[in-house]
Amino acid sequence: MAEVTPVVTRGLRYAFGDHVAVDGLDLALAPGEVFGLLGPNGAGKTTTIRVITTLLPAPPGTVEVAGLDVARHQRQVRRLLGYVPQQLSADASLTGRENVALFARLFDVPRRGRADAVAGVLAAMGLTEAADRTVSTFSGGMVRRLELAQALVSAPRVLVLDEPTVGLDPVARAGVWDRIHEVRAETGMTVLVTTHAMEEAELHCDRVALLHRGRKRAEGTPAELTAALGAEATLDDVFRHHTGDTLTPGSATEEGTLRDVRAARRTARRVG
Numbered sequence: 661m662a663e664v665t666p667v668v669t670r671g672l673r674y675a676f677g678d679h680v681a682v683d684g685l686d687l688a689l690a691p692g693e694v695f696g697l698l699g700p701n702g703a704g705k706t707t708t709i710r711v712i713t714t715l716l717p718a719p720p721g722t723v724e725v726a727g728l729d730v731a732r733h734q735r736q737v738r739r740l741l742g743y744v745p746q747q748l749s750a751d752a753s754l755t756g757r758e759n760v761a762l763f764a765r766l767f768d769v770p771r772r773g774r775a776d777a778v779a780g781v782l783a784a785m786g787l788t789e790a791a792d793r794t795v796s797t798f799s800g801g802m803v804r805r806l807e808l809a810q811a812l813v814s815a816p817r818v819l820v821l822d823e824p825t826v827g828l829d830p831v832a833r834a835g836v837w838d839r840i841h842e843v844r845a846e847t848g849m850t851v852l853v854t855t856h857a858m859e860e861a862e863l864h865c866d867r868v869a870l871l872h873r874g875r876k877r878a879e880g881t882p883a884e885l886t887a888a889l890g891a892e893a894t895l896d897d898v899f900r901h902h903t904g905d906t907l908t909p910g911s912a913t914e915e916g917t918l919r920d921v922r923a924a925r926r927t928a929r930r931v932g
């Protein structure tokens with residue numbers, strides 16, 4: 661029997677008042693792939709994943725997770741998902757292990773075996789040594805890996821990550837991605853990730869969709885999309901080709917750049 665499609669959106673539209681943030685989005689993720697939603701600040705990436713994760717309401721029939729309509733089966737859908745939001749989701753005053761144990765309780769990981777599940781995901785994220793330190797002593801990369809451990813402790817079928825490496829240095833970024841790929845290879849889970857770092861998308865995503873002003877402008881493997889523009893092309897070139905705009909954060913709008921800095925600082929302040 662064919663595996664059920666892990667995430668589907670059909671003509672998804674979401675508006676904040678008059679402002680249409682997502683405008684007729686069709687997506688269908690394949691089981692076990694890393695799928696990247698790419699776009700500059702304000703493209704509609706976070707809104708899309710907030711609908712998929714049931715944090716914003718979806719009209720019936722527009723979004724399914726593992727064949728379940730998110731409008732009708734919120735609770736079941738939440739049990740299938742792991743979600744790491746942009747905002748800090750770890751409590752800096754608790755230890756790493758206490759944070760993950762809290763998520764295990766929240767997600768009803770059975771009491772028997774809960775301690776093992778917590779230890780298992782901490783080990784998978786390379787945090788065994790640091791597990792009993794308070795999170796306020798963690799580096800940014802360790803905090804991100806802890807947040808992944810929190811999201812993974814309920815063994816989700818779909819892991820949703822909103823800008824997982826924003827504000828991290830290249831070594832910490834690589835550490836986060838290595839762990840994501842290891843868990844995916846072991847469990848076969850599907851990963852949906854938003855980013856505006858296109859070199860990361862080229863390296864780590866099996867397929868990407870380029871979003872611009874709430875609409876999908878292109879979709880495919882990074883190789884397919886860039887090959888269409890020539891041997892030297894990058895995903896940024898592809899994006900510019902389809903939108904006349906750029907994905908590169910450094911050359912994005914002032915607002916976008918400032919928002920990145922604010923987000924990174926917000927995390928640093930809460931952890932520090």
Ligand SMILES: Nc1ncnc2c1ncn2[C@@H]1O[C@H](COP(=O)(O)OP(=O)(O)OP(=O)(O)O)[C@@H](O)[C@H]1O
Nearest residue numbers: 676679681699700701702703704705706707708919
């Ligand atoms: N709660 C809200 N109220 C009103 N407008 C909103 C709200 N959240 C998002 N928007 C607007 O919807 C549009 C899409 O925002 P969204 O956060 O989905 O974009 P994004 O691609 O995830 O960008 P970012 O990388 O900044 O998170 C933007 O124009 C944004 O200003």
